[in-house]
Amino acid sequence: SEGSVTATPIDTIDTEYTIPVSIGTPAQVLQMDVDTGSSDFWVFSSETESDEVNGQTIYDPSQSSTSKKLSGDTYSVSYGDGSSSSGEVYTDKVKIAGITVSKQAVEVAEQVSSSFTSDTSSSGLVGLAFDSLNQVSPSAVQTFFGNAQSKLDSPLFTADLKHDAAGSYGFGFIDSSLYTGSITYEDIDSSDGFWSWTSSGYAIGSGSFVSTKITGIADTGTTLMTMPSSIVKAYYKKVSGSYYDSTAAGYIFPCGNTTPSFTFGVGSLRIVIPGSYMSYAAADDDGTYCYGSLQKSSGGTNIFGDVALKSAFVVFNGASSPTIGWATK
Numbered sequence: 001s002e003g004s005v006t007a008t009p010i011d012t013i014d015t016e017y018t019i020p021v022s023i024g025t026p027a028q029v030l031q032m033d034v035d036t037g038s039s040d041f042w043v044f045s046s047e048t049e050s051d052e053v054n055g056q057t058i059y060d061p062s063q064s065s066t067s068k069k070l071s072g073d074t075y076s077v078s079y080g081d082g083s084s085s086s087g088e089v090y091t092d093k094v095k096i097a098g099i100t101v102s103k104q105a106v107e108v109a110e111q112v113s114s115s116f117t118s119d120t121s122s123s124g125l126v127g128l129a130f131d132s133l134n135q136v137s138p139s140a141v142q143t144f145f146g147n148a149q150s151k152l153d154s155p156l157f158t159a160d161l162k163h164d165a166a167g168s169y170g171f172g173f174i175d176s177s178l179y180t181g182s183i184t185y186e187d188i189d190s191s192d193g194f195w196s197w198t199s200s201g202y203a204i205g206s207g208s209f210v211s212t213k214i215t216g217i218a219d220t221g222t223t224l225m226t227m228p229s230s231i232v233k234a235y236y237k238k239v240s241g242s243y244y245d246s247t248a249a250g251y252i253f254p255c256g257n258t259t260p261s262f263t264f265g266v267g268s269l270r271i272v273i274p275g276s277y278m279s280y281a282a283a284d285d286d287g288t289y290c291y292g293s294l295q296k297s298s299g300g301t302n303i304f305g306d307v308a309l310k311s312a313f314v315v316f317n318g319a320s321s322p323t324i325g326w327a328t329k
C-alpha cells in the first residue's frame, strides 16, 4: 500500500508541522506532530490531567471498540527542549495517509509538560525514528513506520515540508512530481536510533563550497538547524550586527539586516536554504532583534531540522541498510 497526507505548519514561521491521524473505531482524528527525532507515538487522552489539557483533541480508548490496554506497560519520554510526557499504553487501529496499522501501540498521556499544554496545535507525536529509541517499558513497542513497513509498496516515507504552506508526507512511494533533478542518497547510521547521515560540506551565501564532513540527524521535530560552532561563527560574520546572546541562548541580529543563504552538500548535490529562511523570528518583545535559524550544536549532535528539510524533498528509506535521499524542488 501507499499514500500521502498533508503536513500543515502550525504557524507562519513553521515552528512545527502536523498531520491528521485516525485512531480507533469509530475514528477519533487528532492533529499530530511527525517527529523523525524520536520513536514514541503518544497522544493527549481521556487520562491526561485535565489542568494539563488546553484545547488539544483527546483520544479516549473507552470510546473505541478496537482499543486494548497493554496492562503493565508505561512510557516516559523527555525531549531535547526539556519537554516531557508519560502515561500508559493501549493498542488500537491507527490510519495515516490511508494506511492502517491494526494494532499500533498508542501511548496515552497521563502527564504532559507545560510546553505541550501550551502547544494547542498538536495533540500528540508520531515518532518516526528507529524502534530502538522507543521509551515504553518493560518492553519497547514499534513505531507506526515499524509496523507499517512490511505492507508498504516500498519500505520508505518521504517529507515535502514547505514554508508557510501545506506540504506532505508520503508513505510507501516516491512522488516524482514533488522534486526536480535526481535524488542523491547517503547511508544512514541508525546505531543511535536516529536518521544520522553525513553531509559533504557547506557554503555561506555566494561563498565557495567548503568540503568537510558534517554528520547530523534529519529531524522533522526540530524547528531550526544546528551546526558545529566554527561553521555558525563563519555564517554570522556575514550578518551585520549579529552576536551570540546568552539570554536568548543563540545568535541574534537586528531584524532588518540581510541573512545570506546557507548551502549544504549531499555528495555532489547542493541544497540551498534561502536567506529568507535563515531569520527565524523576533528574539524579543519589541522585535528589534531576530533569532537566527542556524544555531550551534550542543552535545556534538548536528541537526538538520525543519529549516533544512523544508528546502528539499527528503526520502527516509527504511530498507535493511537504511539510506536518506535529498533532492531539490
Ligand SMILES: CC(C)C[C@H](NC(=O)C[C@H](O)[C@H](CC1CCCCC1)NC(=O)CC[C@H](O)[C@H](Cc1ccccc1)NC(=O)OC(C)(C)C)C(=O)O
Residues within 6 Å of the ligand: 015, 016, 033, 035, 036, 037, 038, 039, 077, 078, 079, 080, 081, 082, 083, 115, 119, 133, 134, 135, 219, 220, 221, 222, 223, 224, 280
Ligand atoms: C526521546 C528520545 C529517545 C529522543 C529525543 N529526541 C529529541 O529530543 C528530538 C525531537 O525531534 C524533539 C521533538 C519535539 C519535542 C517538543 C515538542 C515538539 C517535538 N525535538 C526537540 O526537542 C527540539 C525542540 C524543537 O526544536 C522545538 C519544538 C517545539 C515546537 C512547538 C512548540 C514547542 C516546541 N522548537 C523550538 O524550540 O523552536 C524554537 C527554538 C524556534 C523556539 C532526544 O534526543 O532526547
